[in-house]
Amino acid sequence: EQAAPDILLRWLTFDLTGLPPSPSDLSASEPYEKSVDRLLASPAFGERWARHWMDVVRYSESHGSEGDPDTPLAWRYRDYLIRAFNQDVPYDQLVREHIAGDQLPQPRRDLELRVNESLLGTANLRMVEHGFQPVDPWEDRVKWTDNQVDVLTKAFQGLTVSCASCHDHKFDAISQLDYYALFGTLAGARPTQAAIDFPEDLNRGAVELARLKASLRTSFAADWLAQISRWPDAQPAIPALLGLGKLDGEQLRAKWNDLSADWRMKREPAQQFNAENFTRRWDLSAPAEYAQWKGHGAGKPDQPSRAGEFWITPAGDKPVGAIYPAGVYSHSLSTKHNAVITSPRFKIDTDSISLRMLGGNFSFAQLIIENYAVPRAGIYHLRLSPKKDQMAWTRWDTAFWKGFTAYIECATKDDVTHFILDEEDGKKKPRPQPTNDGRSWFGAQAIWFHNNAHTPKEESPGVAYLLQGEAPVSRQEMFERWSALARQAVENWRDGRMDDNQAAFLDAILQAGILRQNAADELVASYRRLEKEIPVARRAPSVIEECAAPQPLLVRGNHKNPGNPVRQAYLTALGEQPFGDACAARLALAYRVASEKNPFTARVFVNRVWQKLFGRGLVASVDNFGKLGDAPSHPELLDWLAVRFVQDGWSIQQLIRTMVNSRAYRMSSQAAPVAASVDPANLWLSHM
Secondary structure (H helix, E strand, O other), rough: EOOOHHHHHHHHHHHHOOOOOOOHHHOOOOOOHHHHHHOOOHHHHHHHHHHHHHHHOOOOOOOOOOOOOOOOOOOHHHHHHHHHHOOOOOHHHHHHHHHHOOOOOOOOOOOOOEEHHHHHHHHHHOOOOOOOOOHHHHHHHHHHHHHHHHHHHHHHHHHHHHOOOOOOOOOOOOOOOOOOOOOHHHHHHHEEEOEEEOHHHHOOOOOHHHHHHHHHHHHHHHHHHHHOHHHHHHHHOOOHOOOOOOOHHHHHHHHHHHHHHHHHHHHHHHHHHHHHHHHEEEEEEHHHHOOOOEOOOOOOOOOOOOOOEEEEEEEOOEEEEEEEEEEHHHHHHOOOOOOOEEEEOOOOOEEEEEEEEEEEEEEEEEEEEOOOOOOOHHHHEEOOOOOOOOEEEEEEEHHHHOEEEEEEEEHHHHOOOOOOOOHHHHOOOOOOOOOOOOOOEEEEEEEEEEEOOOOOOOOOHHHHHOOOOOOOHHHHHHHHHHHHHHHHHHHHHHOOOOEEEEHHHHHHHHHHHOOOOOHHHHHHOOOHHHHHHOOOOOOOEEEOOOOOEEEEEHHOOOOOOEEEEOOOOHHHHOOOOOOOOOHHHHHHHHOOOOOOOOOOOOHHHHHHHHHHOOOOOOOOOOOOOOOOOOOOOOHHHHHHHHHHHHHHOOOHHHHHHHHHOOOOEEEEOOOOHHHHHHOOOOOOOOOO
């Protein structure tokens, strides 16, 4: 017997939107099929069904445990789901986006919001529990990667693959090798915050900015050369910087020799100290070494910059912010450009790691131990924010972390997975506060490993670069010599041929105001107008693939007992072979799971929808299609719905339309006496 129209409409409205029907809906004489279409087109439909899916993937906006650190902007994933359900994005596309949305060759783009929707899907991989300052972060990583495996295989496949973490599955055809092949596939996904804007939006005006910057370099160089040509007469303030004052003749020669000897006595022991006590791990000014690092963002450079890189300030009377040595810089065109760069993974085997870096507005470098990217106090004070816009060494104490694997991440402020002041800033009173104008920047040059508590000694001469050669016999000769050195530095800067020492010298006299910046006003104004139009990136939780090595099988699930490495792959019972490319393993997994040939994907989702509409799945154990799960009450119906679901283009709305238009859904909830006696659980769907 069919349910009364008003009761049926009430069921339908609650099921599709989570809201009761309005009085006008109940009083209208709208055909049932049109009510179905109207409710599927309602914005509330996406909100209702996104909520169902958020339960499946264990949605959270924080990482739990003591302190419960937030996952910044996790709500963007919620809104992504709402849009996806309302736009009827094919389910197989959603599956691919959830597993490897950051790697899809043709990501789904929302032309109205101008966001990369596919990238947002990977936020679900970030929704894991982190222990509070775990002293064994590898154990913590094993736990939350196991959670990722458990969520993925239950949500999309209805399988309890995590039961094979310690031994072969006792009931299903899932081996321990299968588990660690899948574990290793997901373990390469490093946590990050990623920009979801279209790259062309964030790079707005980049070509013109680069052209203007080249013109500014030429214009400033011409003006500075003109200033230098007047030095013997104008006598700039360089002597005061060096401590030479107004000395001349023999007094000048004596002081010059003293200063030159003093610098040599500092530089040569510094070079020897650095050579004897430090292992130079990465030189980020070398293209081959920087190529080992991975990252993302509009400000992530493709290649290191040569010595002489500079940036244009967004305001003020000093357009050239600084002139830098060779290295990588996020802000070569704009401090609005976001950037993240991460090192290859390494095993910590020294007491200290030193990093040479600069930056502004709370950019940071973080030593991330076993992917634990939630910086906190105590032993996890591993976040360092550069305090000035000049290269300087800073150090991590890594003695406690020996034996663990880690990687180094350098990033702009809003790209941190959890913002916290570094240890130095946290002790200041009042505590410094970042500006929220979307601007932040960093530069990085080198990473050295060592077993002492010192940072490397400075080898760059700065303004002492001028103390070359024999002492001059007069101030006139001194200025003529300095003019030649400065002229050569500026010419080399103009032509892109300078070295780090020249860059340090030129920056020193620029910051001291010896070279004035009062040229190219129109070019500077044009540059700043164009740079101001660059939008601030919108971020969301995501991941970045590190191309991880095969994961060793953990014997009996003991994280301290690694066995033989297991290549990334999916379930061998489905005929799967190891993935060929570790960098694309997660992408390959996404295509395997979302394939129409996969026997579980369509059936599991169809069953979940049936459960939400009928109160019980055709397979009652919606997360377990294995041996210990319930057998389907109507196997042919489940197969038919799954096949039709795929034939209909994996359309979720069409699947729901098929179910709610069925006679089974529209029946009365009143059971006949015979049905109540013979089938009290209503397994045979004699009523609703």
